[in-house]
C-alpha cells in the first residue's frame with residue numbers, strides 16, 4: 001500500500017518537475033513520519049505541518065507538546081504498532097475515534113477532520 005502510494009507520487013513529481021529535481025534528502029508528505037510513532041498532519045495526504053507522538057497528548061491546544069495541531073488534523077499515519085484513540089475534546093473526552101496500527105497512512109474520516117483535540121496510545 002505504501003509502496004504503491006510512493007510510486008504514484010514519484011511519477012507525478014517527475015511529470016511536473018522536468019528540469020529541477022528536489023533534493024533527495026528532503027522528506028515530504030507522509031515520508032516525514034518516523035517509525036514507531038503516531039504521526040498527524042494538518043493537511044490531507046500527509047501534507048501541511050507534521051507532529052508525532054510516542055504516548056499521546058491530553059491537550060493539543062496548550063503549549064505542552066506539539067503546537068498548532070488542535071482542531072487541525074486531517075491525515076494520520078499510525079506507525080506506533082499500537083491502537084490509538086483520538087478525541088474531539090481535551091483530556092480524552094467527547095467523541096472518540098480509533099486508529100488501528102499497520103493500516104498505512106490515510107486521511108481521517110470527514111467527521112473527525114479538524115476536530116481532534118487529544119489523543120493517546122492505548
Ligand SMILES: [Ca+2]
Nearest residue numbers: 059060064065
Ligand atoms: Ca499539548
